[in-house]
Amino acid sequence: KNQVEQSPQSLIILEGKNCTLQCNYTVSPFSNLRWYKQDTGRGPVSLTIMTFSENTKSNGRYTATLDADTKQSSLHITASQLSDSASYICVVSAIIPSWGKLQFGAGTQVVVTP
Amino acid sequence: DAGITQSPRHKVTETGTPVTLRCHQTENHRYMYWYRQDPGHGLRLIHYSYGVKDTDKGEVSDGYSVSRSKTEDFLLTLESATSSQTSVYFCAIRGGRTDTQYFGPGTRLTVL
Numbered sequence: 739k740n741q742v743e744q745s746p747q748s749l750i751i752l753e754g755k756n757c758t759l760q761c762n763y764t765v766s767p768f769s770n771l772r773w774y775k776q777d778t779g780r781g782p783v784s785l786t787i788m789t790f791s792e793n794t795k796s797n798g799r800y801t802a803t804l805d806a807d808t809k810q811s812s813l814h815i816t817a818s819q820l821s822d823s824a825s826y827i828c829v830v831s832a833i834i835p836s837w838g839k840l841q842f843g844a845g846t847q848v849v850v851t852p
Numbered sequence: 853d854a855g856i857t858q859s860p861r862h863k864v865t866e867t868g869t870p871v872t873l874r875c876h877q878t879e880n881h882r883y884m885y886w887y888r889q890d891p892g893h894g895l896r897l898i899h900y901s902y903g904v905k906d907t908d909k910g911e912v913s914d915g916y917s918v919s920r921s922k923t924e925d926f927l928l929t930l931e932s933a934t935s936s937q938t939s940v941y942f943c944a945i946r947g948g949r950t951d952t953q954y955f956g957p958g959t960r961l962t963v964l
Contacts, residue, residue, distance in 0.1 A: 740894075770950075772952070779958075780957060780958070781942050781944075781955030781956050781957050781958050782895075782942075782955050783955070784952050784953075784954070787950050787952065827894065827895070837883065837900060837902055837908075838883055838885070838900070838946045838951065838953065839897070840895075840897075840953065842894040842895045842896075843894060844892060844893065844894040845894060
């Protein structure tokens with residue numbers, strides 16, 4: 739069973755509207771959680787990183803939240819733009835092993851329409 | 853971009869032929885990784901390296917081998933390609949203050 743589950747699998751939103759993506763994880767012992775953005779045909783790019791003690795982190799119009807107690811995270815996109823059309827991947831790492839093992843969600847495909 | 857390139861970017865080959873993909877970094881980072889990405893599966897780790905000549909297996913390593921003779925280069929080899937290895941392959945390097953993994957642009961491999 740995947741240790742990182744994302745929802746929805748895909749969504750379509752109108753340009754200018756807001757949306758929220760969800761991530762639930764079971765990775766333990768928890769180290770940090772990242773959200774990556776992957777444009778079509780390109781490699782993933784890190785948007786935010788949060789550790790256990792952080793419950794919110796912003797990067798421009800992207801705001802990520804983390805509830806380490808319930809093991810849930812969300813990514814909120816404000817005032818969406820056409821360039822926000824991409825796959826958003828939730829990535830969780832544990833404290834051990836130390837070589838950088840990551841647990842990836844399957845991603846949420848976001849399509850922003852004019 | 854994090855100073856990471858992959859070559860080739862696209863390749864079509866036939867079943868049974870050997871294939872080598874190259875990952876090159878200019879950041880002098882210690883850790884390098886090879887992933888494959890398939891629809892519905894997300895990114896899965898094939899092999900990783902923690903230094904020159906130091907490598908280890910990931911979760912989907914069967915049918916793949918790797919080599920790292922220099923810090924900047926990490927090679928992924930499919931000894932005898934199969935159709936199930938048709939995928940998009942990403943290399944990543946780990947570094948920076950937050951130990952973030954930075955991904956290359958990917959190689960799309962098609963095995964006929």
